[in-house]
Amino acid sequence: MTQPLAADDRNRLARESAYRRVSWPRNLAPSSVSYASEGHALLIGSEVEVRRAAVTLEDHGLASVTLLLSEAASAIDDDEADELLRRTRALPSHALNRGEAEALTLEGYLGHFRVGLARDGEWLDLARALAGRDHFDLILDLGHQPRLDLELPPPGYLASRGAPLEASALADWAALVGEFDKPRYFEIDADLCAHDAQGKRGCSRCLEVCPADAIASHPGRIAARVEIDPFRCHGVGSCSSACPTGAIRYRLPEDRQLQHTLAAWLEHYRQAGGRDPVVRFAAAAELADEARVAGQLIDLPLEELGSAGHDQWLAALAFGAAEVRIQYLAEMPERLRSFLDDELALAHGLLEALGLSPERIRAIDADPATRDAPPRLPALTPLTKAPEAPSKRERLNRVLDHLAAQGGGDGGRHALPRGAAYGGIRVDSQRCTLCLACVSTCPTPALAAGQEQPALSLREADCVQCGLCEATCPEQAIALEPGFLAGPERSERRPLHEAAPFHCIGCGKAFASAATIEAIKAKLAAHPYFSGEAAQRLEMCEDCRVRDVWRSLARDPEAQLKV
Known part of the structure; x- marks a missing residue:
């Protein structure tokens, strides 16, 4: 008589069946950037440190070495000083005074x-x-303080931060x-970007999360x-996860x-008899050397951990994961x-607003006991x-709607962490003239004008709280209303002002x-073009x-001079 499979073995077979049927997506011909380095190096720091490093690098095949002495020399034995000077005397060098060091x-980056x-508006190219x-x-x-003090400096730049460097590094x-x-x-789709409109600043989430400072705002x-x-980009991916519009x-x-x-x-896993899967988001390099893992664990081998954020984690729950685990490095x-x-x-915060347990998504380390633990809750x-919607936001909205149907949310507005891309707006009807400047600057379909009569409406599900509507409103009639509205009206278009x-x-x-006409008349009352009957x-x-205008010109050709 055949013995039934243990639960872990059953899940493991189901997982392997899913992996065989659908392979992990790979970009077979990714676009690339190229660096070209001939090996011309600049060493910056105190005279002792840079000359020591120059001697160490003598046999490393660099095309040239230039020394830039930017700090006071540290104490050194006279014999060593003489030997260092003898071996590096031929190298081009320059000692910076204090003012030059500050300037x-x-x-740049590797090869460039x-x-x-930079002093008094002039530039001396060293x-x-x-x-x-x-x-x-x-x-x-x-130097003790790196000139490029970044968590992820550009390729080709190595800083010691005042500590000895390992020979391998x-x-x-x-x-x-x-x-x-x-x-x-x-890749960037500028049409979706909520960063700026008409010189008014909006979303800056991508700029705030890049550890390489590779993202900048350009006028x-x-x-x-x-x-x-x-x-300069290291591909960490946090910028794309932070971008609420998919730009x-x-x-x-x-x-x-x-x-x-x-x-x-997850669908194939269920069809093959697997139960209550746990989806783990982890860096592919971390998974390569792992031994046997629990059968219910389905791994997403990410190029970079930051390339998947809360939208992907929530999607995993909507697709049938009992729990999502993010394995920190x-x-x-x-x-x-x-x-x-x-x-x-x-x-x-979103799970709580939807009436679901926040325990369904958690961070873990590489401890096997935590990694392989069974989920605490059954799958939804x-x-x-997966949603077929073309936009990132609409796919997320469909995931949220599905999760809302599984939970027991109260339908109210729930506070979320500061800066979250969820919320609505309030409009002061006493100030709003329905000029619709807000509609023209909204980077999503959140705001819309009326069809039959002057009106302003909002579909809150599309609002990313960029603030462009608030910033561009000439009457200062708009205020952001942050927070997640858990009720179905979030996805409905509702009037704000008519x-x-x-x-x-x-x-x-x-x-x-x-109201718009009255406001325009008040502002242009003194304009000569609209004086007298022309008003x-x-x-x-x-x-x-x-x-x-043409009729007035026909009656009085000299009126053209007045216009």
């Missing part, structure tokens, strides 16, 4: 570092002055000579734009590919850890297929609200206004 600027002195080159390829910063740095490619981890002719420097998309894999794969894995940038902590707090009724239409005195067409033009639609 020293450094920017620019170093110079690569050109000291080495006769346009740039340095490598920077070794031996120094050797790896010196070996960065040649041509190197790395994936272009992201544009109409509005500032977010740009990511692909040469920044991580490409290894894309979030939609990840969701389709996960939904398929033992060592990771503090800004990434803080971001993941914030995402975890946000996920917990699953969505068997007004009677103003009809053109020429053709009778409704073209604005009465009636303010009560005309655009077409009638143009016709009235």
